[in-house]
Each structure stands twice: as C-alpha cells, then as structure tokens.
Amino acid sequence: MVQVKSCHPEARRRRGTPPKLNKRSRGPSLPLEMTPLRIPSYYCKSQIRTSRIRSRHDCEYVAVMSDKPAKLKIADREFTSRLLVGTGKFSSNEAMRDALLASGTEIVTVALRRVDLSGKHDPFANILDFIDPKKFLLLPNTSGARDADDAVRMARLAASAGLPTWVKLEIHPDPHYLLPDPVETLAAAEILVKEGFTVLPYINADPVLAKRLQDAGTATVMPLGSPIGSNRGIETRAQIEIIIEQAIVPVVIDAGLGAPSQAAEAMEMGADAVLVNTAIAIASDPNRMARAFKMAVEAGREAREIGLAEKHWSASATSPVSEFFSSSSR
Numbered sequence: 001m002v003q004v005k006s007c008h009p010e011a012r013r014r015r016g017t018p019p020k021l022n023k024r025s026r027g028p029s030l031p032l033e034m035t036p037l038r039i040p041s042y043y044c045k046s047q048i049r050t051s052r053i054r055s056r057h058d059c060e061y062v063a064v065m066s067d068k069p070a071k072l073k074i075a076d077r078e079f080t081s082r083l084l085v086g087t088g089k090f091s092s093n094e095a096m097r098d099a100l101l102a103s104g105t106e107i108v109t110v111a112l113r114r115v116d117l118s119g120k121h122d123p124f125a126n127i128l129d130f131i132d133p134k135k136f137l138l139l140p141n142t143s144g145a146r147d148a149d150d151a152v153r154m155a156r157l158a159a160s161a162g163l164p165t166w167v168k169l170e171i172h173p174d175p176h177y178l179l180p181d182p183v184e185t186l187a188a189a190e191i192l193v194k195e196g197f198t199v200l201p202y203i204n205a206d207p208v209l210a211k212r213l214q215d216a217g218t219a220t221v222m223p224l225g226s227p228i229g230s231n232r233g234i235e236t237r238a239q240i241e242i243i244i245e246q247a248i249v250p251v252v253i254d255a256g257l258g259a260p261s262q263a264a265e266a267m268e269m270g271a272d273a274v275l276v277n278t279a280i281a282i283a284s285d286p287n288r289m290a291r292a293f294k295m296a297v298e299a300g301r302e303a304r305e306i307g308l309a310e311k312h313w314s315a316s317a318t319s320p321v322s323e324f325f326s327s328s329s330r
Helices: 009-015 093-103 148-160 182-194 207-216 237-246 260-269 286-306 321-328
Strands: 002-007 048-054 059-066 072-074 077-079 083-086 107-111 137-141 166-169 198-203 252-254 273-276
Touching (some): 083 286, 093 286, 137 148, 148 166, 148 182, 166 182, 182 198, 207 237, 260 273, 260 286, 273 286
Parallel strands (some): 083 107, 083 273, 137 166, 252 273
Antiparallel strands (some): 002 059, 072 077
16 A cells, blocks of 8 residues: 655645545655654554655655555454445345355444344344354444434343444434434444443544544444445545545445445545445345455455555556667667
C-alpha cells in the first residue's frame, strides 16, 4: 500500500487536486531519510517490510508491503476474512448456512428479533441452530430498534441469553428508508460501551458522527454505502473517504453493496471490511454469489495493499518510441 505523506505546493498546482492524505500515516514533513513510518495497529507488523520513495513531483510516499494479506483486527480479535455476512432474506436456513460457508466469512450478523432467546427452541426462530459458533463469530444486530432504549434492551437480553457481548448497533425509526438515527445511535453506543459491549455501530456516512463514536469507544464505524437492500453501491464515496482518512478504528462499509465489483471498490478505497446480505441472499445461486463477493473483497484488499497505479491527466505510452530506438541502437 502506498500512502502520501506530504506534497510540495507547487506539485499540487501542477497536478490539480492534491492526493488524499491518510491520517493513520500522517507525520511531520521531514527529510526523506528521517521521516517516521507509522503503521496502523491492525497490520500484522511481523509480516511487513517498508520502503520510502520520492516521486518526480516532490511528493513523499511511504510504501507498506506484506508478503501475506494483513489480518482484520477488531477490538482484541483478528480475522482473516474481511467480508461480514448478514443472515436475512435467504430462502431457507439451509441455504443461509451453505452461503455462509461459501463466503469464507468469520463474522455473521443476526437480527435479534429473529432469534429465540427463551431457550424453548422455537422452530420458527431457530436460526442459531444453523450457525456454527466454532466457525463464526455471532454478531447480534439490534435491527428493529426505534431508539436507544430499545437497542440497549435488546443487547442486554442477548447477552443474558448467552450470546456474545459483541453487538451491531442499528437504530432506524423510519421503516421506509431504514436510515440510521445518529442521535439515538450515539446515545446507545455510549451506554453499551460503558457496560462492556464491543459495539459496531451502523451509521450514515457522517464523518463528524464517526469521530464521536470512536471517541465514545466503539470498536468500528460502519457507514452505509447506500440504503439497506438498495443494491445501489457506494453513493456516499466522498464522505466515506473522509471517515477512512480520520479513522482510528476499522471502517466497515455496510448496506447497499449489490455487486462484487462494489465490494472491491470499497476495499480499494481503503475500507477495512464490508458487510453484505441482500445481494447474496436473493441471488439465484447464493453460494456462487457468496464466493464471488469473497474473491472481490480479497482482490480489492490485495490491490489496496500493493498500491493502485497513479492516475495521470495525460496519456502515458506503455511502449514509448524513444525507449524502442534507444534499445535498437545498442
């Protein structure tokens, strides 16, 4: 992965808009050999080698490269897969189980309103019987909560029933657009963090709210790409880029991803993970679609870590004529 650390003002003028700065690696502008390298805590540092390069436009870059893909670290746990998968809308619990396995995911979200917390093994709410806790981290979801009180109550009930104290905090009072309530989400997050929950909040792509949630102690922030189940992709790209730039916890793009290419785009942007449900669940072949998302997430992350080719305002020949004649004259 190549990250811009500083750029001379004249270089900015020549090249147009300046490249995005990544706060995770931003440091003081020092001579190249003296520039400190800051590596995000969720990289596996034992697998990283580093190099510093300087471009012809006096822009300083830091390259962070790894022989193996870096693992996703949320709170005190590490995960190989960067694809989180939801469990709604599948044609059957059996289809859901098979798709989860095909996706390679390690984190599975489940709406608490679909779970039997009574211990009576309700045959119409037995989704947990199809999710192997040895293979997946179960992430209870407060979907359906209308306010902070609802969400906190649901999380407490899940914990008392023996479910993990990890919670995907989701509060959307409007049943039509299902947009998250920022005020209630922040209030619930503050309560749940103080009670020892690992909180992963679903939010609008709001950089200010994302910072406040991180300050409150949430384990991630999960901005939406577009409304839940819309399959419209990343319509909030500019705001998500700011969230990623300012983030001190993993950024998980949640909601609206309808195609594997959109998941790859999210990873190339610098998101740490994505959450997908509808696009897999309603596919004519959920297993194949799950595998497609798995490969897209891996490809996008790999490209991000390697470093995407720099964009140019003009053409750049792949086989320059001058180079051809220079080689021929030797």
